[in-house]
Amino acid sequence: MPRMNVKPSKRNFNKKQTLKRLLGYVFKTYPIRFTIICICILIAAVGAISASIFMPQFINLMYEGIEHNIGVASSVGFDAIKDKLIGLSIALGSVYIASIIATTLYNQLLCTVTQGFLYRLRMDMFKKMEKLPISYFDRNPHGEIMSTYTNDVDAIRQLISQSIPQFVQTMITVTLLFGVMMYYSLWLTLAVIVAIVFIFQVTKKIGGGSAKYFIKQQKSIAECEGFIEEMMNGQKVVKVFNHEEKSKADFAKLNDQLNNDSYKANAYANMLGPIIHNIGNVLYVIVAIIGVVLVVNNVPNFSLRGFGTFSDVKFRLLPASSEMGVALSIGIAVAYLGMARQFANSFNQVSMQLNSVVMGLAGADRIFELLDQKPEEDNGYVTLVNAIIDEKGNITESDEKTGKWAWKHPHENGTITYTELKGDIRLFDVDFGYFPEKIVLHNVSIYAKPGQKIAFVGATGAGKTTITNLINRFYDIADGKIRYDGININKIKKADLRRSIGIVLQETNLFTGTVMENIRYGRLDASDEEVINAAKTANAYDFITRLPDGFNTMLTGNGSQLSQGQRQLLSIARAELADTPVMILDEATSSIDTRTEALVGKGMDSLMRGRTVFVIAHRLSTVQDSNAIMVLDHGSIIERGDHDDLIKQHGVYYQLYTGAFELE
Ligand SMILES: Nc1ncnc2c1ncn2[C@@H]1O[C@H](COP(=O)(O)OP(=O)(O)OP(=O)(O)O)[C@@H](O)[C@H]1O
Ligand SMILES: [Mg+2]
Structure with missing residues (x-):
């Protein structure tokens, strides 16, 4: 059976607005839990980079230990090293424990928030559907409306329970990490930035293509479902006219489209990971090389350290401070390798997550399109009431069932008239x-x-x-x-x-x-x-x-x-x-x-x-x-x-x- 319906209008889909609206919607449903989740995500993000923050200090402590053992004159005492180690361990341990608690808490909360929100969303969609005029159902294939309840709602589930929180957490991690890297060394950060700009370009190119096809894929799924639904309803007609082959061929076309879109979406997405991963590896090597060059040549190190809170850290085995800033220590150079890798990995994740965010938003947009439909208008103010009608034909309203009905007609001047329901x-x-x-x-x-x-x-x-x-x-x-x-x-x-x-x-x-x-x-x-x-x-x-x-x-x-x-x-x-x-x-x-x-x-x-x-x-x-x-x-x-x-x-x-x- 060929599709004769006019396709529903696909309005322009604005990602930012959809995201804002969706988050606003979730926030309105669960304001307190939403806020707690945001705070927990921040804590978890800090936890994720705490190893990077503490690493230089652990390495420096190690050097202090070596100095102490080989008896360097200026070395600090054993007790001082022990105290520092205990202090650092407690600090790092606390951050980790806080981060574990925060992660567990927000994942639990996310579960209730997501399910509760989806419940409300499905309710709102259904309430809306019951208010829509018949003409809406004339225009839209029923299978496609059905697909909004199933696929698009599921896309939102993924979005709220995984994609957005992960995306936000990674974004915060990336930002914090960037700050820490600048804190330690602007030179090395510069090298990382160059690599990241490169990664960003690749991501945009491939990721954009992938997101585009993911959105197409959702649409194709809806069309397939619409067709399947029509075929199920029209199964008798299909058989009467011996159109099984034709209906198979029609379905094959839609299925091809779906296959094509899914293939492209996933092919792009799968390409992205390895490419970015390898750029990350190259970045690791570049940072290592630059680090060696800087350390060996005693190049003065630009950094934000003067403004940071870690200025009490003593970097042993350092060349003397120069006027340009603080020189790069081996501790920092080594820690930096870890940071650069984590940074590249996070970037990799961001680009992947961005895909599923965009895909989820496309689903959200279709749901909002349903929610934004103009409901059946009803400006009526004349109502039907139970009536008592006396012999003279006077009508009074009654709360009880009288078997008689009257139209209650309020007028602008405040009066109310009653007209017997006759069926004229x-x-x-x-x-x-x-x-x-x-x-x-x-x-x-x-x-x-x-x-x-x-x-x-x-x-x-x-x-x-x-x-x-x-x-x-x-x-x-x-x-x-x-x-x-x-x-x-x-x-x-x-x-x-x-x-x-x-x-x-x-x-x-x-x-x-x-x-x-x-x-x-x-x-x-x-x-x-x-x-x-x-x-x-x-x-x-x-x-x-x-x-x-x-x-x-x-x-x-x-x-x-x-x-x-x-x-x-x-x-x-x-x-x-x-x-x-x-x-x-x-x-x-x-x-x-x-x-x-x-x-x-x-x-x-x-x-x-x-x-x-x-x-x-x-x-x-x-x-x-x-x-x-x-x-x-x-x-x-x-x-x-x-x-x-x-x-x-x-x-x-x-x-x-x-x-x-x-x-x-
Ligand atoms: N939902 C609809 N959307 C658009 N056009 C419609 C719709 N329903 C009916 N029409 C058109 O309106 C016209 C009148 O249709 P209607 O259903 O009133 O016919 P009818 O007299 O009841 O016919 P029948 O005896 O077959 O039931 C037809 O030309 C039909 O194509
Ligand atoms: Mg008729």
Whole structure:
């Protein structure tokens, strides 16, 4: 099946903004834990470089020990060395212990923060989805929306629990390390900077390519899932038309795309590691060489040491200080090798982590795109309330169930009027199109008085279902007016409007659950007895009792174990249970088996009694007794009147009736 949907608009994805928004979102969910995590990450980063910081001092201590042993005149005493060693060990040990505690703590906290945040995110997404207009689901393949819940949420999990904290920690480590390196020697730092600039360029080139393909990969996954979902739903159609091969070929194309994107993303990413690692090795050698040259030649060493806190460190075996700064000691030169390696490694990690951060952000962006969708607007302020109506017709609001309903209409001047809910629906010159440029209904006017039955007939695609979509405001009209009991339906709160209109949709939708639960969907507080009565009225009772577990039979896969007609009987029972003054019946187009067809007809008949009914019928026998029949053609009403009027007119209806025309 070719994809006919218009692709959802992919807005421009701004990484910085997405990151800011995501962190803000996490922070808002867990402000205290978030702050503790940040502090712990800082401590852990300090811990990561503590060996580098302390190393020169340990090496110098070693020299002092050697001097002491060989009896150099200026050497310090054994006790002084021992004290220093103990002091240093305690300091280093404390830093390590703090760092271990901080790391454990923040990883634990991250676990709760991530899971808690994902819970909230999924909730927010679902809440948002429930608020979206039907048109959103027309535009977006359902599998792709599904993929947002699975893949993109998982990308965020990775982002919050791993990529971002690791990235931040490494960034802090790199920065601190850089400071320490400058503290010890500006010359050597200069050599490192040159190498790093080089690494940075390589990273940008390769890493950028990799991130680009990782983002593409996520999109391709979503497309694949969208296709799989469509194919599962359309499996029967695929088989009917023998399109298994074609659908395989279509999938192969999408799969190829996914394969290609994944391959490139990973190939780039895998290239990055070894390249940077080797640059790191070269850097190690360069630092060693420069170190030897500097130490051997007694080159004065520029450094920030004068400003640091380690100025009490005595560097033995040093050449005398020069005016230019402090000379490079062997201790520093050796420690520097370690630092340079750690620096290069950290840089390597940063570039890897940057990839997964970008990939995660792309997922976050898609989730934000869903969260940013404009919800279905509802400016309605007229509500439906329980009412007590006296003999004179005065209406008072009631908190209890009275069986009567009224529209509560607050006015600007502060007064409130009540209008009895009768089910009087009128459309005045309504125009509508699913897309602004393609008008589907032209100038449709319909007047339905309470208790009347209005029927729509017309060829497929004439706009019958569309009219019913407008009455309950699945879509908003482009022009004209719809009034319900004299009130413009735009003023009525959507939930209340829909509560007052029962619909048997053209396509039945059953949820996973028992038959009983599925019927009870019409009114959640209905008792078992009420459900059974509704089933009886809808003529569904007999077939239900013949099911293996009767009303407790589990339905799955949209009730695929039932016949089309049986499914429709269940949705009629559902509408019956909701017991609304207005009922819309959109008869299923697909022919149902003749035995159930008669049952469905009877079920619908009992549903219509005493209600305002809009019925879309594909069999003219069901519409003959209507108060008015509207004949639709290409979105316009071309004939109207009751059965006898229309027969007299000798128009399209007459031709349909006498069989000169086929309805479908
Ligand atoms: N969700 C939608 N998005 C865009 N166009 C739509 C949508 N639903 C229907 N249409 C278009 O609106 C027109 C009227 O469709 P509608 O479903 O109202 O026909 P119908 O009279 O109910 O037909 P049928 O008898 O087959 O049920 C058709 O041209 C159809 O292509
Ligand atoms: Mg229809």
